[in-house]
Each structure stands twice: as C-alpha cells, then as structure tokens.
Amino acid sequence: MGYLSNKVIWITGASSGIGEALTYELAKKRGVRLILSSRRKEELERVKGNCPQQVQANIRILPIDLAHEETLKLSTEAAAQLFGQIDILINNGGIAQRSLAKDTLISVDRQVMEVDYFGTVALTKYLLPHFLKRKSGHFVTVSSVMGMIGTPYRSGYAAAKHALHGFFDSLRAELWKETKNIYVTLVCPGWVKTQVTMNALTGDGTKLNKMDRATSVGLPANKFAERMIEAIEAKKEEVYIGGSKEVLAVYLKRFFPKLFSRTVRKIAVR
Numbered sequence: 001m002g003y004l005s006n007k008v009i010w011i012t013g014a015s016s017g018i019g020e021a022l023t024y025e026l027a028k029k030r031g032v033r034l035i036l037s038s039r040r041k042e043e044l045e046r047v048k049g050n051c052p053q054q055v056q057a058n059i060r061i062l063p064i065d066l067a068h069e070e071t072l073k074l075s076t077e078a079a080a081q082l083f084g085q086i087d088i089l090i091n092n093g094g095i096a097q098r099s100l101a102k103d104t105l106i107s108v109d110r111q112v113m114e115v116d117y118f119g120t121v122a123l124t125k126y127l128l129p130h131f132l133k134r135k136s137g138h139f140v141t142v143s144s145v146m147g148m149i150g151t152p153y154r155s156g157y158a159a160a161k162h163a164l165h166g167f168f169d170s171l172r173a174e175l176w177k178e179t180k181n182i183y184v185t186l187v188c189p190g191w192v193k194t195q196v197t198m199n200a201l202t203g204d205g206t207k208l209n210k211m212d213r214a215t216s217v218g219l220p221a222n223k224f225a226e227r228m229i230e231a232i233e234a235k236k237e238e239v240y241i242g243g244s245k246e247v248l249a250v251y252l253k254r255f256f257p258k259l260f261s262r263t264v265r266k267i268a269v270r
Contacts, residue, residue: 002029002030002233003232003233003235004026004029004032004088004229004232004233005029005030005031005032006030006031006032006033007031007032007033007087007088008033008034008035008083008085008086008087008088009026009032009033009034009035009086009087009088009089009090010034010035010037010062010079010086010088010089010090010127011023011026011034011035011036011037011090011092012037012038012064012066012089012090012091012092012093012120012123013037013038013092013093013094013142014036014037014038014044014047014092015036015038015039015040015043015044015046015047016038016043016194016195017192017194017195017196017221018092018142018189018192018194018221018224018225018228019036019038019090019092019093020047020221021221021222021224021225022090022092022225022228022229023036023047023048023051023059024047024050024051024222024225025222025225025226025229026229027051027052027055027059029229031058032055032058033058033059033060033083034058034059034060035059035060035061035062035079035082035083035086036048036059036060036061036062037061037062037063037064037075037079037093038063038064038093039063039064039065040063041061041063044061044063045061048061060082060083062075062078062079062082064093064123066093066094066114066115066119066120066122066123067111067114067115067119069114069118069119069122072119072122072123072126073122073126075123076123076126076127076130077126079127080127080130085130085134086127086130086131086137087136087137087138088137088138088139088140088232089123089124089127089137089138089139089140090140090141090142091120091123091124091139091140091141091142092142093115093119093120094115094116094119094120094142094160095111095112095115095116095199095200095201096112096154096157096196096197096199096200096201097109097112097153097154097155097156097157097200097201097202098153098154098157098197098200098201098202098208098212099153099201099202099203100152100153100155100203101155101156103203104155104156104203105203105204105205107205108156108201108202108203108204108205109155109156109159111201111205112156112157112159112160112201113156113159113160113163116157116160116161116164117160117163117164117167120141120164121164121167124139124141124168124171127139131182132178132179132182135179135181135182136179136181136182137181137182137183138182138183138184138185138232138235139168139171139182139183139184139185140185140187140232141164141168141184141185141186141187142187142189142228143161143164143165143186143187143188144157144158144161144188144189145188145189145190145240145242145246145247145249145250146158146161146162147161147162147164147165147186147188148162148165148188148240148250148253148254149249149250149253149260149264150162150264151264151267152264152265156201157200164186165186168184168186169184169186171184172184172237183235184237185231185232185235185236185237185238185239186237186238186239187228187231187238187239187241188238188239188240188241188242188250189219189224189241189242190218190219190240190241190242190243190245190246190247191214191215191217191218191219191242191243191246192215192218192219192220192221192224192242193215193216193217193218193219193220193221194215194218194221195211196215197210197211197212197215198210198211218242218243219241219242219243224241227239227241228241249264
C-alpha cells in the first residue's frame with residue numbers, strides 16, 4: 001500500500017494543464033478519491049468523464065473561484081463533507097502574467113496576487129483546522145521556478161510565487177511544532193506544455209492568447225504529473241521539475257547571483 005492509497009485529494013485548477021494531468025495520473029492510484037475544483041464546472045465534468053469509468057464514482061466536482069476569498073471558507077467546508085475528510089490539498093489553481101513592469105497596471109498585479117497568493121493561502125488556512133483536528137494532512141502547492149528567480153515580463157507572477165514560498169516555509173516550521181504528520185511540499189515547475197501562456201494576463205489585463213516557444217517545447221504535462229506525484233509520495237519539502245536550463249537557473253541564482261543577474265538580462269523569455 002503506497003502513501004496515496006485510499007487518500008482523499010483535493011485539486012484546484014483541475015480543469016486544464018497540470019491539474020488535469022494530475023487528475024488522470026492520480027485516478028490510476030489504488031483507492032484514491034478526488035475532489036476537482038476550478039471555476040469552469042463544464043470543464044471539470046469533461047476531465048472527470050475522461051477518467052476510467054470504474055473510478056468516476058470516486059471523483060467529485062466542486063467549482064470554486066480563488067479570486068473570491070469570501071466564498072472559500074464555505075467551499076472548504078463543502079469539500080470536507082464530500083468524502084468526510086481531506087488528506088491532501090493540491091494548491092494548483094492560478095494565473096500567469098506576461099508584460100513589462102512599466103507597462104503593467106497595478107490592478108493586474110493585484111489580480112495575480114489575489115488568485116495565486118491570497119486565494120491559495122485562504123484555502124490553506126481554512127483547511128488547516130481540519131488537518132490539525134485529524135493530526136495529519138499534506139499541503140502541496142504548485143509554485144514555479146519563478147518562485148525562486150525573477151525574469152523579465154513576469155514581475156507580478158514572480159512576486160506572487162515568491163510570496164508563496166515565504167508563507168509555506170513558515171507554515172511548515174510552525175506545523176512541525178504542532179504535529180509531525182502534516183507535510184508541506186512546494187513544487188516548482190519549469191516550462192511545462194500547457195495553455196498557461198495563452199491565458200496569461202498582459203499589462204492591461206487582457207489575455208496574451210499566444211503560446212511562447214519555451215512553453216511549446218516544455219515538459220509534457222503527463223510527464224510532469226508523474227514526477228510531481230513521486231515528490232508527493234516522498235513527502236519532499238521542495239522540488240524543481242523541468243528542463244535542465246530552468247533547474248540550472250535556480251542554482252545559478254543561489255550560488256552565483258551576479259552571474260545569474262548578467263545572464264537573465266540577455267535571455268529571451270517572452
């Protein structure tokens with residue numbers, strides 16, 4: 001029996017991209033029960049319908065909008081009632097941003113922060129009493145390599161992802177004093193082949209509607225999901241999943257910050 005066997009796993013951002021790929025991979029695990037959330041109910045139903053018929057009875061749909069913090073407490077309570085418990089929360093929902101800082105409205109920065117940071121943190125805080133009461137649980141948060149470095153055209157997105165690291169690193173340290181059975185895993189994707197850049201916000205808040213080259217040749221979402229699940233099963237605190245260039249950039253920034261700074265100015269990242 002593996003770590004995920006018979007676990008109830010709640011996935012946000014499950015209607016596409018990494019969340020959709022995770023759903024398909026987790027549906028293969030023995031006895032796993034899934035709660036799928038995103039804004040688009042019809043897309044969640046599509047994802048559920050693509051899972052094997054024999055496991056669909058173990059999948060529930062719960063539409064949520066991370067931008068509406070005031071609704072998330074009730075959503076968390078509803079999620080916990082679907083199977084009577086939640087064992088793992090995968091904070092995957094979010095939006096991206098592609099624009100120069102000088103061209104980006106502050107309202108766009110706020111929108112990215114509201115979804116990627118505050119929505120994720122709110123859901124985590126509302127579920128935390130459930131984990132503490134049961135003295136077990138696992139928070140898994142999909143951050144980004146941009147949570148460790150910053151590149152041009154991603155100032156708002158990088159800021160939100162950096163903030164997630166600060167919060168969840170602190171939370172992990174606090175929980176260790178409460179119980180040793182609540183885990184925190186930060187997952188940092190590099191380029192993964194999804195629609196993330198198509199839906200990224202530009203400086204005025206409109207969608208980019210364009211696939212950048214790096215994303216188009218990125219790691220296939222199903223391969224990413226396999227590696228992410230391995231990290232969850234290993235209860236890793238932090239993991240970088242992507243191509244060699246993205247992972248190298250993290251270590252370059254950590255050990256040779258001036259070299260990284262000179263390098264990042266020149267690379268084509270748009």
